[in-house]
Amino acid sequence: MGLGTFILVSVIKIVIALIVLLTAVAYTVWLERKVVGHIQNRWGPTRVGPFGLLQPLADGVKFIFKEDLLPPHVYKPLYIAAPIIALIFALTSISVIPIGNWITVFGIHTPLEITDVNIGLLIVLGITSLGVYGVALAGWSSNSKYSLLGGLRASAQMVSYEISLGLSLVGVLILAGSFSLRDIVDAQAGTFWGFIPRWNIFQGQIVAFFIYLMAAYAETNRIPFDLPEAETELVAGYHTEYSAMKFAMFFMAEYANMITVACLATLLFLGGWHGPHRIGPPFVQAILPVFWFVAKVFAFLFLYIWVRGTLPRFRYDQLMAFGWKFLLPLAIANLIITALIVALRA
Amino acid sequence: MLHLIVFSVFGLVCVAGAVNLLAQRHPINSALSLVVVMGSLAVEYLLLGAEFVAAVQVIVYAGAIMVLFVFVIMLLNAGEEDRTKGSRVAMLFGIPGMLIGSVLVAWVLLEHSGTGNVAVGALPGPPKVIGWLLFHDFLLPFEVTSVLVLIAIMGAVVLASHPGPTQQDKREG
Numbered sequence: 001m002g003l004g005t006f007i008l009v010s011v012i013k014i015v016i017a018l019i020v021l022l023t024a025v026a027y028t029v030w031l032e033r034k035v036v037g038h039i040q041n042r043w044g045p046t047r048v049g050p051f052g053l054l055q056p057l058a059d060g061v062k063f064i065f066k067e068d069l070l071p072p073h074v075y076k077p078l079y080i081a082a083p084i085i086a087l088i089f090a091l092t093s094i095s096v097i098p099i100g101n102w103i104t105v106f107g108i109h110t111p112l113e114i115t116d117v118n119i120g121l122l123i124v125l126g127i128t129s130l131g132v133y134g135v136a137l138a139g140w141s142s143n144s145k146y147s148l149l150g151g152l153r154a155s156a157q158m159v160s161y162e163i164s165l166g167l168s169l170v171g172v173l174i175l176a177g178s179f180s181l182r183d184i185v186d187a188q189a190g191t192f193w194g195f196i197p198r199w200n201i202f203q204g205q206i207v208a209f210f211i212y213l214m215a216a217y218a219e220t221n222r223i224p225f226d227l228p229e230a231e232t233e234l235v236a237g238y239h240t241e242y243s244a245m246k247f248a249m250f251f252m253a254e255y256a257n258m259i260t261v262a263c264l265a266t267l268l269f270l271g272g273w274h275g276p277h278r279i280g281p282p283f284v285q286a287i288l289p290v291f292w293f294v295a296k297v298f299a300f301l302f303l304y305i306w307v308r309g310t311l312p313r314f315r316y317d318q319l320m321a322f323g324w325k326f327l328l329p330l331a332i333a334n335l336i337i338t339a340l341i342v343a344l345r346a
Numbered sequence: 347m348l349h350l351i352v353f354s355v356f357g358l359v360c361v362a363g364a365v366n367l368l369a370q371r372h373p374i375n376s377a378l379s380l381v382v383v384m385g386s387l388a389v390e391y392l393l394l395g396a397e398f399v400a401a402v403q404v405i406v407y408a409g410a411i412m413v414l415f416v417f418v419i420m421l422l423n424a425g426e427e428d429r430t431k432g433s434r435v436a437m438l439f440g441i442p443g444m445l446i447g448s449v450l451v452a453w454v455l456l457e458h459s460g461t462g463n464v465a466v467g468a469l470p471g472p473p474k475v476i477g478w479l480l481f482h483d484f485l486l487p488f489e490v491t492s493v494l495v496l497i498a499i500m501g502a503v504v505l506a507s508h509p510g511p512t513q514q515d516k517r518e519g
Binding site: 117122129130132140152166179 | 374381404405409414420421472473
């Protein structure tokens with residue numbers, strides 16, 4: 001592949017990935033409003049389009065045409081930069097996430113992701129760990145009590161839960177022996193005794209999966225860990241002073257992060273794009289892996305929303321105690337046991 | 347060629363970030379400049395073929411340690427620093443001394459260590475190789491370092507805990 005072809009293919013893939021991701025973000029918001037509505041015995045959005053399906057579009061138009069207020073007391077450079085930082089890192093992390101096998105289109109053999117790197121998992125972790133700056137700086141630069149408290153809570157919470165999150169992934173890494181997301185998925189191909197898939201969650205990493213689940217909820221500031229934006233105590237937390245598109249950027253970042261977390265869970269624990277794919281004509285067989293991947297991501301996102309509709313919020317000291325005194329020791333124990341089993345088997 | 351250009355650009359970004367760190371008056375701007383320095387260093391590592399070190403640099407330094415720096419600055423609500431004229435001695439001897447020192451170090455490294463140029467990928471970069479080096483060839487230094495870090499953590503805990511009588515003791519006494 002020449003340099004020109006490479007750049008063209010990369011640009012096309014980036015554009016497609018961005019469009020798909022932004023659409024997914026918009027419709028995750030719609031899904032959340034619908035599902036939470038039904039959980040609370042309401043209808044959710046119904047007016048714009050059939051089943052309210054055009055609601056995200058209407059919201060987008062509204063955000064663009066709203067007045068963009070710039071409060072006089074803020075620290076301007078960082079106030080403007082914060083939502084941009086949050087959104088950039090949230091969107092970038094999707095670049096190394098594979099959604100299927102290699103495909104050949106018009107004679108060009110390319111992986112179904114923007115780029116295939118051998119340290120994919122570390123890159124995702126690195127980029128998402130930088131995303132906290134958007135929230136922290138928004139809270140600080142707004143120069144208001146509620147925003148500052150929200151920003152402080154967010155940075156403390158994210159740094160604390162990142163440790164458990166990282167440790168919960170090490171077990172999977174030991175089983176796969178690679179940082180490449182593609183290798184990790186390939187290590188989960190096949191079945192036990194012909195019917196149980198060899199997903200990591202069935203290979204003894206079920207505890208790690210639940211640690212990941214809880215740490216991921218905390219990392220993305222979602223209920224029951226949404227202390228940084230706890231409405232009843234902090235008005236809206238770190239984005240209290242934001243309006244119009246800047247406010248929308250924080251929300252897009254949050255939902256994009258949710259999707260990244262769901263993709264990572266699918267790749268690391270739920271077997272990625274592997275599924276019963278020996279059905280149908282060849283064309284369907286080629287598309288099926290992507291379908292399985294999207295279905296698993298959707299299931300994970302649905303779980304996210306379900307939890308939001310079910311659980312109350314933690315108290316802040318409970319959150320910290322839970323992270324440091326329960327999740328972290330559990331993650332270390334899981335790591336040691338996994339390492340021992342792998343070492344004894346070898 | 348492209349490689350060299352990218353390397354030089356990020357080298358310049360790194361130095362510019364470091365200078366900006368000193369020039370800024372507000373601590374939070376200085377902290378963010380340090381994040382830029384860390385980030386561009388990570389890119390330099392990546393260009394040298396040490397992808398694992400680059401990723402760890404971003405995760406640990408930019409993603410965790412600097413977040414804590416920013417956290418502390420936010421928590422203390424530190425304001426802008428006053429700019430002092432600085433001491434004349436530092437201006438007269440410090441800057442030339444620093445320049446001479448860095449040129450000397452660079453010269454010694456280039457001329458007398460026999461390193462020369464390094465090809466991309468010539469040094470151990472993949473995680474497996476680094477893990478092997480850490481846990482076989484350099485096991486003792488690695489473990490000693492971890493004990494050192496443990497001592498530092500214990501020291502921090504001792505310093506942070508309340509030394510005097512607790513609230514309850516006071517009430518009873």
